[in-house]
Amino acid sequence: MIHIRTPKRYYTEEGAIRIAGSAIAELGTHALIIGGKTALEVTVRELLPSLDAAGVSFVIESYDGECTAGAIAAFALRAEELEAGVIVGVGGGRILDLAKAVAEEREIPAATIPTVAATCAAWSALSIIYEESGRYAGPRPLKNAPELAIADLSLLAAAPARYLKSGIADTLVKWYENAPHAAAAEEDLSLGIALRVSALALEVLEEHAVQAAKDAGSGRVTPAFRKTVDAVILLAGLTGSVTQGNHHAAVAHAVHNSLTSLPETHGSLHGEKVGFGLLVQFVLEGKPEQQIHELILLLRVLELPVTLKQLGITAQPADVAKEIAQGVNLGSALLSFAVNAKLLQEAVITADRHGNAQLNGVPAITAGGLK
Numbered sequence: 001m002i003h004i005r006t007p008k009r010y011y012t013e014e015g016a017i018r019i020a021g022s023a024i025a026e027l028g029t030h031a032l033i034i035g036g037k038t039a040l041e042v043t044v045r046e047l048l049p050s051l052d053a054a055g056v057s058f059v060i061e062s063y064d065g066e067c068t069a070g071a072i073a074a075f076a077l078r079a080e081e082l083e084a085g086v087i088v089g090v091g092g093g094r095i096l097d098l099a100k101a102v103a104e105e106r107e108i109p110a111a112t113i114p115t116v117a118a119t120c121a122a123w124s125a126l127s128i129i130y131e132e133s134g135r136y137a138g139p140r141p142l143k144n145a146p147e148l149a150i151a152d153l154s155l156l157a158a159a160p161a162r163y164l165k166s167g168i169a170d171t172l173v174k175w176y177e178n179a180p181h182a183a184a185a186e187e188d189l190s191l192g193i194a195l196r197v198s199a200l201a202l203e204v205l206e207e208h209a210v211q212a213a214k215d216a217g218s219g220r221v222t223p224a225f226r227k228t229v230d231a232v233i234l235l236a237g238l239t240g241s242v243t244q245g246n247h248h249a250a251v252a253h254a255v256h257n258s259l260t261s262l263p264e265t266h267g268s269l270h271g272e273k274v275g276f277g278l279l280v281q282f283v284l285e286g287k288p289e290q291q292i293h294e295l296i297l298l299l300r301v302l303e304l305p306v307t308l309k310q311l312g313i314t315a316q317p318a319d320v321a322k323e324i325a326q327g328v329n330l331g332s333a334l335l336s337f338a339v340n341a342k343l344l345q346e347a348v349i350t351a352d353r354h355g356n357a358q359l360n361g362v363p364a365i366t367a368g369g370l371k
Helices: 016-025 037-053 069-082 093-106 153-158 161-186 189-215 223-239 251-259 263-267 270-285 289-301 317-326 341-357
Strands: 009-013 030-035 057-062 086-091 110-114 126-130 136-141 148-152
Touching: 009 016, 009 223, 016 037, 016 110, 016 148, 030 037, 030 069, 030 093, 037 057, 037 086, 037 153, 057 069, 069 093, 069 126, 086 093, 093 110, 093 126, 136 251, 148 153, 148 223, 153 223, 161 189, 161 223, 161 251, 161 270, 189 223, 189 289, 251 270, 251 317, 270 289, 270 341, 289 341, 317 341
Parallel strands: 009 148, 030 057, 030 086, 086 110, 110 148
Antiparallel strands: 126 136
16 A cells, blocks of 8 residues: 655745745644744744734744654643644754654644755654654654645745755655665555656756755755755655655665764764765665765765764774664665675775765766766
8 A cells, every 4th residue: 555645735935934824824723833943033023923914823932952752742742731723843854853743643733844955854744753862763654744834945045055955965865765676666656656756856956956055045046946945845755755665775864873873973964964874875785986986076066974074973984883883773674785784884984985085176076977
């Protein structure tokens, strides 16, 4: 059975936050808004009048912690006390994941308003749970995607460019986590859909990501920026919206999850760690060195980490690679290439070595040639 979970409405346009009130009012007239401190500062000036005009009462809760099981329980209790009819998440991926999980706990709709385009959290029917320390705890699949997702392009274009670059890396990975199992698509329709959507996302990024990364942070919504945001939120989200089988080589994300157990990496964004994880996956798959180098060059043009040191890890690669490898959990994924702790340890060291070898100068390139 194929399950498809997508938002019922997705707004992606300049100034979209100004229509948030009327859109949210269709979900409920009393909202609990959960937002990061900075995210609330940049949204309330237009969001709150929009809610007032639509007759939506609201309570705002600022939160800058992790999306933990404890936080979900606490905010679910708060929503119950307030008799909230809709949960609105405003911020980055962890806030949006928190809001979606709280809404599911209360069995009420969720609306997401991303303030950075760093992940597909605004779209996905999934919350990633962390421990208080910032260590990855596990995924929480949700019964439904958020009812409403509002991606205000003006708001996203003003966010620091680093977040979009991280989102580009996270989206690039979608194709590579499905591609090793392309032969199984004849029997697994969900995989076939995911392959096609992730291939489209990759094509968009190959054409527009480098320019979009240059435009990001300027406040200007250029065609490249617009298309890249849709790739990061809509296409990446849609790739994960269709589930059926377990033909999914999530090595890059599994490496990310293991890296979160190292406190030194907590200053790195999700997509930054995933990008390095993709390098590790390339090594495990036995990709030609030229293809590995092309990926490294693209990541460098996007100013994304390509070494363990750039992720904040100062220990020698040989000393930390074993710990990273032992923390990788691929679950029941059906892999088309060999993976074990020893191979992972070697791949981490090799990926780091490739990254360091490319750090002397960045040739002028465009995004392309990775398939």
